[in-house]
Amino acid sequence: MTQKQALEILKMGHNAFITGAAGSGKTHLLNEYVKYLKARGVLMGVTASTGVAATHMNGMTIHAWSGLGIRDKLSKHDLDNLVKKSYLRQRLDQAKVLVIDEISMLHHFRLDLIDKIIRAFKRVDAPFGGLQVILCGDFFQLPPVSRGGEDPARFAYHSPAWENLNLKICYLDEQHRQSDIEFIEVLNGIRDDKISDSIFGRLKSCFGKKTEIGIEPTKIYSHNVNVDAENERELAKITGEIFEYKMSGRGRGNLTEILKKTCLAPDILRLKVGARVMFVKNNFEAGYANGTLGAVVDCDDFGIRVKTVSGKVIEVEKANWMIEDCGEAIARITQYPLRLAWAITVHKSQGMSLDAAQIDLSQSFERGMGYVALSRVRSLAGLSLLGLNDMALKVNEEVMEYDKKFRADSLNHGEELGSLSLAEISAAQKNFLEKIGAGQPKIKKEKVDTEKETKKFLLAGRSIEEIAKARGLKTGTIISHLEKIKSRDPRFDFSFLANGIPTAQLEKIIKALPRGFGEGGVFRLAPVKEFLGEKFSYEEIRIARLIY
Secondary structure: OHHHHHHHHHHHOOOOOEEEEHHHHHHHHHHHHHHHOOOOOOEEEEEEOOOHHHOOOOOOHHHHOOOOOOOOOOOOOOHHHHHHOHHHHHHHHHOOOOEEEEHHOOHHHHHHHHHHHHHHHHHHOHHHOOOEEEEOOOOOOOOOOOOOOOOOOOOOOHHHHHHHHOOOOEEOOOOOOOOHHHHHHHHHHHHHHOOOOHHHHHOOOOOOOOOOOOOEEEEEEEOOOHHHHHHHHHHHHHOOOEEEOOOOOEEOOOOOHHHHHHHOOEEEEOOOOOEEEEEOOEEEEEEEEEEEEEEEEEEEEOOOEEEOOOEEEEOOOOEEEEEOOOOOOEEEEEEEOOEEEEEEEEHHHOOEOOOOOOEEEEEOOOOHHHHHHHHHHHOOHHEEEEEOOOOOOOHHHHHHHHHHHHHHHHHHHHHHHOOOOOHHHHHHHHHHHHHHHOOOOOOOOOOOOOHHHHHHHHOOOOOOOHHHHHHHHHHHHHHHHHHHHHOOOOOOHHHHHHOOOOOOHHHHHHHHHHHHHHHOEEHHHHHHHHHHHOOOHHHHHHHHHHHH
């Protein structure tokens, strides 16, 4: 089934299970549907079984959203206490749709408990209180983990609540991460438990090899213990100054701390020029995706520039991660969407598309772990293997049987959709929107290109101070716009900016500027400022650099 077909099914109001191979666009589809509903003012629960997955959708864990927390049982007393909580009542009463991503990692009995909680709040004897429920995930990937004393982990499809939902199965069969046919055959071979000599030979050819895409690969390990140490060790090998970028946040209670712990960007990002980094958020307009690899070509107190594997140099802007509830952001963190990329764990790599990876599967301890790790990589050219053990290429046999059923059901549900006319589909979607009280789509304001706006003022002969005042921005922000304008158009004439700095002072700065150029022609402000002393500001040095 294509993403377009699946989206039409969701818009008709059906409960659905979105599944498919790694890289088939499951989370992207969820985000498209969430965007569609938000534009119409529909309140919903956007959740996932893990905090990392939840951050990809500005949501929260299903455990937090439902109030279940870490419980594995619910007594009548527990349920009565939950129903008394006003914040839960507001959240669950208003919700019309519930999304749960990474369903493979949610225990079957917890899905039943979540159903029980929602029924109690909604006071409706229907699955999940009559909410439209969208489950998403791939059972070939990592399974639920049992804590000490818990019942043995079983997948969510064993839950009576799953059966009662009468789910439409949307098995996505497009591939958006890999285009390398030989590599896709390897991944499908693992998924189908058909490791032929040819497939194993392709993997064997990757043992100890140097990747072919011109950038140092990220090492993926099955255990977390050495990842941070390796990243810090590699960073220490690079000569030069370390710059630290502190994450900022605001929000209710401890939600900001929860966001910080689950966000892939670190609380304190430590970088040097030359550091290997990966982007940890999607921003296709800016030229990167979650997992895009690169190297830092410039970093200082004013920003970071990264050269990606494709050769594109990106002036990295800070990004936001949020938890939204009842249509409003209740917690927000802001950080550069980067982390050091010499090493990462299999768990944290979920959802990423890596250009190059060096993978050690010699300590794989869970079925599906090898598939998850290998499927992060875009191509065989970007894959280097350090080791495999007997567990690395195994998948869950039970999942294979269920997967056959999911494929067959998806085919049937796709044919059902195909048998409907466009008018019938449109009518069903309209009826569902009316049922959940959706409003008219909000007209999205056209995004203002802030640098173009600044350039208009420049061309009109306005000074930096005048532009800052007119636009309600700081002068430092306006100077950042000018620096980006110069990087795109090196011939742009900034000589008129000299009028704002005394001639003798400007001449001293320009004479000192060569001190800022280090290896590879990368310019650093700090050495120039240190040489000139306290009488000269960073802003004056930046302006002089524009004129120079």
